[in-house]
Structure formats: structure tokens, C-alpha cells
Amino acid sequence: MNGRRAQAGVLLPRLARTLCAGLLWACLSQGVESAEARIAVAANFRNTALVIAKALQRVSPHRYEIIAGSTGKLASQILNGAPFDIFMAADCDRPQQLVDRGAAVAGSQQIYAVGELGLWWPGVSGTPALGALANLEPRSVCIANPAFAPYGEAAWHSLARADISAAWREGILRVDNINLVTGLVAQGHVSAGFVARSALISGVRNGSLKVNESEVLWLAGDAALDQMMVLLTRGENNPAAQFWLEQMQTPSVRELIRRDGYRFPGEENDA
Amino acid sequence: MRNQLIIRGCLERARFTLDLDLSIDLNEPLGIMGATGAGKTTLLRIIAGLEPDFTGSVAFCGDVWRDGMIDRVPTHQRGLGVAFQDSRLLPGRTVENNLNFATQRAPAVDSRLDYMTLVEALDLQHLLCEPVDSLSGGERQRVALARALLARPRLLLLDEPLSANDGVHRQQVIAHLGDWMSAGGTPFIYVSHAAAELAQLTRQVLILDQGAVRALGKTDTLLDAGNVVPGTEPSSFAAVVVATDNDSRTATLEFTDVDDAGIALNRGERVVVCRDVSEGSGLDASLQPESDEDQR
Amino acid sequence: MPDDMQAVWLTVLLAGVTTLLLFPIASPLAWWLARSDSKGRSLVEAVVAMPLVLPPTVLGFYLLVMLNPESFVGGLWFNVTGESLTFSFSGLVIASVIYSLPFMVQPLHATFRAVPVPVLEAAATLGASPRDQWLNVVLPLAKRGYLTGGVLTFAHTVGEFGVVLMMGGNIPGETRVLSIAIYEHVETLNYQAAHSLALGLMCFSFLSLWLVYRYAGHRFEVVR
Numbered sequence: 112m113n114g115r116r117a118q119a120g121v122l123l124p125r126l127a128r129t130l131c132a133g134l135l136w137a138c139l140s141q142g143v144e145s146a147e148a149r150i151a152v153a154a155n156f157r158n159t160a161l162v163i164a165k166a167l168q169r170v171s172p173h174r175y176e177i178i179a180g181s182t183g184k185l186a187s188q189i190l191n192g193a194p195f196d197i198f199m200a201a202d203c204d205r206p207q208q209l210v211d212r213g214a215a216v217a218g219s220q221q222i223y224a225v226g227e228l229g230l231w232w233p234g235v236s237g238t239p240a241l242g243a244l245a246n247l248e249p250r251s252v253c254i255a256n257p258a259f260a261p262y263g264e265a266a267w268h269s270l271a272r273a274d275i276s277a278a279w280r281e282g283i284l285r286v287d288n289i290n291l292v293t294g295l296v297a298q299g300h301v302s303a304g305f306v307a308r309s310a311l312i313s314g315v316r317n318g319s320l321k322v323n324e325s326e327v328l329w330l331a332g333d334a335a336l337d338q339m340m341v342l343l344t345r346g347e348n349n350p351a352a353q354f355w356l357e358q359m360q361t362p363s364v365r366e367l368i369r370r371d372g373y374r375f376p377g378e379e380n381d382a
Numbered sequence: 383m384r385n386q387l388i389i390r391g392c393l394e395r396a397r398f399t400l401d402l403d404l405s406i407d408l409n410e411p412l413g414i415m416g417a418t419g420a421g422k423t424t425l426l427r428i429i430a431g432l433e434p435d436f437t438g439s440v441a442f443c444g445d446v447w448r449d450g451m452i453d454r455v456p457t458h459q460r461g462l463g464v465a466f467q468d469s470r471l472l473p474g475r476t477v478e479n480n481l482n483f484a485t486q487r488a489p490a491v492d493s494r495l496d497y498m499t500l501v502e503a504l505d506l507q508h509l510l511c512e513p514v515d516s517l518s519g520g521e522r523q524r525v526a527l528a529r530a531l532l533a534r535p536r537l538l539l540l541d542e543p544l545s546a547n548d549g550v551h552r553q554q555v556i557a558h559l560g561d562w563m564s565a566g567g568t569p570f571i572y573v574s575h576a577a578a579e580l581a582q583l584t585r586q587v588l589i590l591d592q593g594a595v596r597a598l599g600k601t602d603t604l605l606d607a608g609n610v611v612p613g614t615e616p617s618s619f620a621a622v623v624v625a626t627d628n629d630s631r632t633a634t635l636e637f638t639d640v641d642d643a644g645i646a647l648n649r650g651e652r653v654v655v656c657r658d659v660s661e662g663s664g665l666d667a668s669l670q671p672e673s674d675e676d677q678r
Numbered sequence: 679m680p681d682d683m684q685a686v687w688l689t690v691l692l693a694g695v696t697t698l699l700l701f702p703i704a705s706p707l708a709w710w711l712a713r714s715d716s717k718g719r720s721l722v723e724a725v726v727a728m729p730l731v732l733p734p735t736v737l738g739f740y741l742l743v744m745l746n747p748e749s750f751v752g753g754l755w756f757n758v759t760g761e762s763l764t765f766s767f768s769g770l771v772i773a774s775v776i777y778s779l780p781f782m783v784q785p786l787h788a789t790f791r792a793v794p795v796p797v798l799e800a801a802a803t804l805g806a807s808p809r810d811q812w813l814n815v816v817l818p819l820a821k822r823g824y825l826t827g828g829v830l831t832f833a834h835t836v837g838e839f840g841v842v843l844m845m846g847g848n849i850p851g852e853t854r855v856l857s858i859a860i861y862e863h864v865e866t867l868n869y870q871a872a873h874s875l876a877l878g879l880m881c882f883s884f885l886s887l888w889l890v891y892r893y894a895g896h897r898f899e900v901v902r
Binding site for chain 3: 430432456457458459461462463464466468470471472473474475483484487488529530533539
């Protein structure tokens with residue numbers, strides 16, 4: 112008899128507390144309609160986007176799916192009906208094309224980050240220089256496919272500007288997206304590769320990569336990549352998408368982006 | 383007219399062309415006889431509606447079943463019961479299951495032939511739970527016959543339904559069939575080589591030869607089987623035709639195998655019979671002693 | 679990893695739906711092929727067998743073009759549902775049905791050819807209409823064929839990759855099937871995750887095939 116009353120004595124207050132918390136949560140979320148948004152991001156921004164999504168999901172009732180791929184491929188999928196709400200490219204051309212074709216909302220374009228391309232050449236004797244690449248077999252140098260990866264395109268142009276012969280450039284190893292380049296260099300499948308700064312930084316941070324600064328040649332000035340994002344027509348009335356767009360401008364999110372090695376328009380790189 | 387079967391038309395086959403103009407009163411059971419390949423089975427198939435190339439008309443009891451090249455009444459609506467020569471039991475099933483297939487689709491008519499009576503009369507009671515694939519040829523034929531009867535048909539078609547059975551079973555079944563058919567009044571057609579069977583079961587017989595109707599008339603007259611010695615059973619023999627005589631239209635048979643000899647004949651014996659057969663061909667024969675007949 | 683569990687479930691769902699849809703689609707087709715004397719038969723057989731030899735990317739490409747919201751078929755779907763057929767589960771189902779069609783039709787075709795016509799004639803004389811013959815004579819005899827067709831279709835759909843890559847993409851919960859998930863793990867150098875999915879898939883395939891042939895193999899011999 113005593114035991115039962117004692118149990119009730121513990122359960123009831125607990126129940127009451129849960130109910131109150133539930134009611135409070137219900138009241139708070141009434142103001143904001145919770146929704147789900149699909150964000151298509153360029154491969155180099157994948158890890159950063161995942162971190163941002165986690166952070167936003169903590170402070171709002173919205174849910175985010177991050178789908179990563181090379182910029183060109185994602186753009187093509189969007190034009191073929193892929194159900195994304197926001198597109199975060201690694202260039203400005205593709206988002207503009209989507210606006211022109213009516214797949215994206217005009218005026219929603221914003222540059223969310225400026226990325227940097229680098230030549231990572233582990234085992235190089237001396238400082239890595241573009242011209243010196245010509246001494247290697249082109250097969251053992253890797254870039255993202257310029258046909259649909261802006262980072263790969265930038266790398267291609269850098270090689271041209273460094274007076275490396277067209278014949279040599281033709282033999283270079285092209286892979287699907289920028290993240291693959293990092294992996295191939297790290298595992299020694301290739302001697303050198305053109306990688307994204309963000310990939311090296313987050314790789315070192317989570318312990319999956321060992322990078323010696325002296326092995327890397329940053330190509331800032333010539334090969335800075337203005338990465339533009341745009342709201343897609345499908346996501347026009349999606350509150351979660353709206354929330355994401357707004358949050359991109361806040362200092363806290365910008366800090367997360369900066370932490371991964373990106374700059375913002377008008378800023379100089381100090382590294 | 384009740385139980386009138388009318389077939390007019392033709393069907394081309396590789397070895398012959400079946401040309402028919404028949405109007406038969408099936409109130410009297412009909413037998414069909416003829417050499418192998420004469421078209422007996424084909425005729426049954428035409429009646430059953432299983433020959434799409436037949437051009438002509440088929441009518442029974444005033445219902446037009448086929449007209450030209452179109453079936454007005456498809457096979458499954460003709461109210462048939464067919465016992466095929468090759469049995470055609472549903473594979474992978476038990477005997478009981480096969481019989482039930484028929485009873486489930488039979489019209490609800492009163493019949494003195496209930497399930498167990500039929501099963502016992504055909505000596506199938508110990509086989510009901512056996513898978514049909516394990517039965518002997520004779521057993522399969524009896525199941526096929528039971529199945530055809532259980533379909534409660536308007537018209538029963540039997541194509542050499544007992545050819546694989548031994549003499550004992552054959553006699554038993556023929557006797558039962560005779561009783562049931564005369565009592566029940568179901569019109570039927572019976573195809574057989576065995577003159578004695580036809581004599582016992584049918585009142586009229588149709589003789590086919592290479593697709594043409596050679597004769598249609600009373601069984602007694604055509605088979606001369608009224609002289610059969612009563613109480614004797616036909617015996618089965620395998621023989622080889624050693625000589626033919628076209629003038630007298632006779633053939634001399636030499637027996638190669640003798641089964642269940644109710645008649646005293648031995649291997650190597652020869653008998654002269656009136657049959658159209660070709661020299662050198664083998665055949666299965668059955669003989670039944672007739673009064674005033676000398677076997678040697 | 680909840681994402682990968684979702685990929686597993688999505689794959690099972692896709693393969694299951696495709697197999698169930700193909701049973702009624704392939705049956706009449708296989709039956710016609712088994713029974714028909716028509717001269718067009720070889721043409722139909724060739725068309726049905728195309729997905730066997732066609733590179734999956736070709737099929738994926740043409741589906742991408744045809745099911746696009748800009749095209750006729752895709753546009754119709756978009757007007758009715760507001761969603762695109764490309765990069766969606768429904769689009770994948772359509773693709774899988776075409777892609778796995780021969781894996782259902784061919785075993786059924788073979789099994790139907792083995793049904794003896796004389797037995798069907800006998801059934802007809804016992805009062806069985808063509809539909810009755812189909813349900814009560816053909817189907818029981820075709821059980822093994824349906825089992826084979828079902829298992830092959832399911833397994834083949836689970837292994838779909840090229841087609842999905844072309845017109846399915848990598849949308850979690852919609853089109854991110856196991857093969858795509860494995861590919862993504864390799865792309866992001868997450869070999870551990872790739873291993874667990876790939877090995878798991880192999881074991882599942884082997885086990886299901888083994889169980890089916892061990893236990894269901896001879897259950898279809900005698901129908902009581």
C-alpha cells in the first residue's frame with residue numbers, strides 16, 4: 112500500500128513535467144511551421160554543409176537533407192527535375208544558368224563563400240611549382256573533371272597559364288569530383304592533385320589527413336572560386352529553405368564557413 | 383431432334399483428308415472403328431471442338447456448336463465428358479484431386495452414379511491418394527474414365543479407354559459401362575479396335591478408312607459379332623502380317639506374342655482374317671471364339 | 679548508421695514493388711509468347727530481351743529524357759502530382775520494371791511452354807473455361823517458374839546501379855538505394871561503411887537464394 116502511493120508520488124510529477132514541456136514546445140513551434148528542405152551542394156562544401164545543417168536543426172524545427180555532387184552534375188539534374196530546394200554551387204555560372212532557364216528564383220543569388228584551389232604534392236623536392244609538374248607523368252596528376260567541376264576548371268586554366276603543353280594536359284587524370292582528388296593524393300594513388308582548401312582543413316581537423324604545409328601551393332589570386340547559391344523554384348515557398356537562406360548571412364554560420372578555410376567577398380586571405 | 387449429332391465438313395491432315403457428312407441418332411450408343419490413322423481420334427476431336435482447322439458445322443441436340451470456322455459454343459460449354467486414349471490426367475496431383483476437378487465443374491444433376499460407386503466399380507478406391515504420376519497405364523485410363531463420367535456429361539466420348547488394361551479389368555469395366563449407359567441414358571461414342579467390346583456396348587458402328595466413312599450401320603450387321611460365344615472373354619495377341627491377298631482381301635497373321643490365352647493358340651500359329659493391313663506390319667489383335675468358327 | 683538503414687529499406691521496397699508489379703505484367707506477355715504462332719513473336723521476344731544486353735546507362739538516359747517534366751510523359755505526371763518523375767521513387771519503379779522485365783518474362787515463358795496442351799484440352803472438356811484453365815491448371819504447374827522469376831527479378835533490381843545513377847540521383851529516402859550508397863561511401867573514402875553495406879548485401883543475396891531453393895524448391899510437386 113505504501114509502495115504504490117510512493118510510486119505514484121514519483122510518477123505524477125514526472126508526468127506533469129513532461130506534459131508541460133510538451134505544451135511549451137507545441138506553443139513555441141506554433142509560430143514557425145516546420146518543414147524539410149533538400150540542399151544540393153557542391154562536393155567541396157559537403158562537410159561544411161553537414162555541420163551547418165546539424166547546427167540549424169538544433170535551433171529550429173526544420174529538417175535538412177544534404178546532397179553533394181559536382182556542380183555541373185547537380186545543375187543538370189535540377190534541369191531534369193531533381194527535387195532540390197536550394198543549390199549551392201562552386202561557381203556563379205551554373206546558378207545563373209538556372210535562373211535564366213526558370214529553374215531558380217531570380218534575385219535570390221548570393222555568394223556564400225569564396226573557395227581556394229591548391230596544388231598538393233606530397234614528396235615534392237623543394238617547393239611545389241606548377242611548371243615542375245611537367246616532369247611528372249600526366250597520369251599521376253589528378254584534377255576534378257573540368258567539364259562539370261568548377262575547381263577542376265580552375266585547375267585546368269592554371270595549368271594552361273603555367274605554359275604546360277596541351278598534349279601533357281590531355282593525359283591528366285580526371286575524376287568525378289573534387290573530394291575524390293583529395294582521397295587519391297592522400298592514399299598515394301597519384302603523385303599530385305588540385306584540391307580544395309576546405310578539404311585539407313577539415314581533413315586535418317578530423318584526423319583523416321596528414322598534410323605538410325610545405326607540400327601545398329595555394330593558387331589564391333588566380334584561382335579563387337566565388338561560390339554562389341540560389342533558391343530553386345521548387346523551394347520557393349518552403350520555410351525551411353527560407354530559414355537556410357537567411358541563416359547564411361548570420362555571423363555564427365559564417366564562422367562555420369570561415370573555419371573550413373573559405374573567405375568572403377572582399378576579404379583578403381591571411382594564410 | 384433429341385441426341386441428334388450432325389457433322390458436315392472437312393479437315394485436311396497430312397495423311398488423309400477427313401470428309402464428313404453425318405447425321406447420327408445417338409439415342410443408340412455409337413462405336414467407331416478403323417485402322418490406326420484412319421481419323422477416329424480426329425473425329426472425336428472435331429466433336430469436342432479441339433480442331434480449329436475444321437471447316438464445317440457441328441450440331442448436337444439442335445444446338446449449333448460450330449459453324450464454318452467459328453465455334454459458336456466453345457469446348458468447355460458443350461457439356462462433354464471425354465476419356466482420351468492417353469488419359470491426360472492433371473500432373474502433379476492425386477487421383478482424388480483429378481476426380482474432384484471434374485465434380486467441381488459438373489452440372490448439378492441427379493445421378494445414380496455417385497462418387498464412391500464409380501470409384502469402387504473401377505477399382506480405384508485404393509489409389510485415391512496416390513499421385514497420378516506413379517500410376518500404371520491401365521490405372522491412368524480408369525481414372526480418366528471415372529473423371530469423364532463424374533463430369534455428368536450430355537455427351538460422352540471414349541477413345542480406346544481401356545486399351546492399356548488387362549483382360550480382367552477390361553471385362554469388368556465394360557460390363558459396368560453397359561449397365562450404367564443403358565440405365566442413365568447418356569449418349570456416348572466409343573472408339574475401339576476390339577470388336578467384342580463394340581459388340582457389347584454399342585448398337586451402331588461407324589467404320590472409317592483414311593478419313594472416309596466406309597460404313598455406318600447396326601453393330602450386329604457390320605461386325606458379325608452376334609455369333610460371339612457368350613461367357614467367353616476375348617484374348618489379346620500381338621501378331622505380324624506375313625502375307626496379304628488383295629483378290630480375296632484377306633491377310634495371314636502370325637502370332638508373335640500370346641496373352642491370357644482363353645483360346646488355345648500358340649506362338650507361331652497362323653490364322654487368316656479379313657482385314658485391310660499391309661504385309662510386314664505388326665498389329666495387336668483380340669479374338670473371341672464364335673460359334674461355328676474353326677480357329678485353325 | 680540511420681542513413682544506411684534507410685538505403686536498405688528503400689532498396690527492399692523498390693525491389694519488392696517492382697517484383698509484385700512484374701507478376702501481372704509479365705504473365706500475359708509470357709503466356710502469349712509461349713502459345714502464339716504469330717510472326718511478330720520474335721520481334722516481341724527481342725524487345726523484351728533488350729534490357730539484358732543494353733548498357734544500363736542507355737536505358738537510364740532515355741528514361742531521363744522521356745520522364746523529364748519537360749517531356750510529354752513526365753509533363754503529364756507533373757501536372758497531376760506536382761512532382762517530377764525523374765529523381766523520384768516512382769520514376770525508379772518505372773525504370774526497374776523495364777530493366778527487370780526479361781528476368782520475369784523468360785522464366786515464365788519457359789515454364790508456360792512446359793505446360794502440356796493435351797492437359798489443357800482435357801481440362802476444357804471437363805468444363806474449364808480458358809480463365810479457369812489458367813487459374814487451376816496452368817498456375818499450379820507454373821509455381822516453380824514464378825518462384826524463379828520472382829527471385830531473379832528481386833535480386834536484379836537490388837543490383838540496379840547505372841540506371842539509378844542516370845535518372846535517380848542520390849536523394850536520401852527517394853532514390854538513394856544500396857548500390858548508390860555504397861558508391862557514395864567509396865567516393866567520400868568512407869571504406870568502412872562501404873564494406874559493411876557491400877558485405878551485408880552479398881550475404882543477404884546468398885542467404886535468400888539458398889533458403890528459397892532449399893525450402894521452397896520441392897514443395898510444389900504434389901497438389902492435394
